[in-house]
Amino acid sequence: xxEQFKVVFTGRLQPGFDTEAVSEDFSARVGIAREQxxxxxxxxxxxxxxxxxxxxxAERFRTALERIGLVVRLEPMPAGGGDExxxxxxxxxxxxxxxxxxxxxxxxxxxxxxxxxxPAGGAGTPRDPYSAxxxxxxxxxxxx
Numbered sequence: 501x502x503e504q505f506k507v508v509f510t511g512r513l514q515p516g517f518d519t520e521a522v523s524e525d526f527s528a529r530v531g532i533a534r535e536q537x538x539x540x541x542x543x544x545x546x547x548x549x550x551x552x553x554x555x556x557x558a559e560r561f562r563t564a565l566e567r568i569g570l571v572v573r574l575e576p577m578p579a580g581g582g583d584e585x586x587x588x589x590x591x592x593x594x595x596x597x598x599x600x601x602x603x604x605x606x607x608x609x610x611x612x613x614x615x616x617x618x619p620a621g622g623a624g625t626p627r628d629p630y631s632a633x634x635x636x637x638x639x640x641x642x643x644x
Contacts, residue, residue: 517569
């Protein structure tokens with residue numbers, strides 16, 4: 501696999517572009533609500549729009565976004581991804597893609613797995629985290 505890139509919106513628009521028109525074009529292009537697009541474009545802060553894409557794909561994203569009025573830059577990602585910080589919530593929400601998405605480069609939030617508890621009796625295999633809770637009160641009271 502080739503070098504991977506991030507597509508970063510710089511927080512600025514191309515000279516001569518109207519914010520409202522760009523918001524409308526951007527929301528239509530990426531399939532998000534116009535209000536969300538407007539908020540992203542007017543906040544004046546950088547936002548990662550796509551991560552983990554190869555250079556050719558990143559260039560196509562940049563060209564499409566610059567054509568509708570965004571100022572975008574491409575940043576190479578570290579090899580192996582070990583030093584990469586996890587994205588902020590805004591970055592995950594802004595990872596909306598442009599045009600058809602083949603699944604590459606999606607920012608995926610890691611969801612910790614639910615802890616498994618031992619069965620009510622103590623030892624043994626872990627209990628299914630989706631089963632009803634069991635307190636073992638009947639056994640403790642000497643009933644049954």
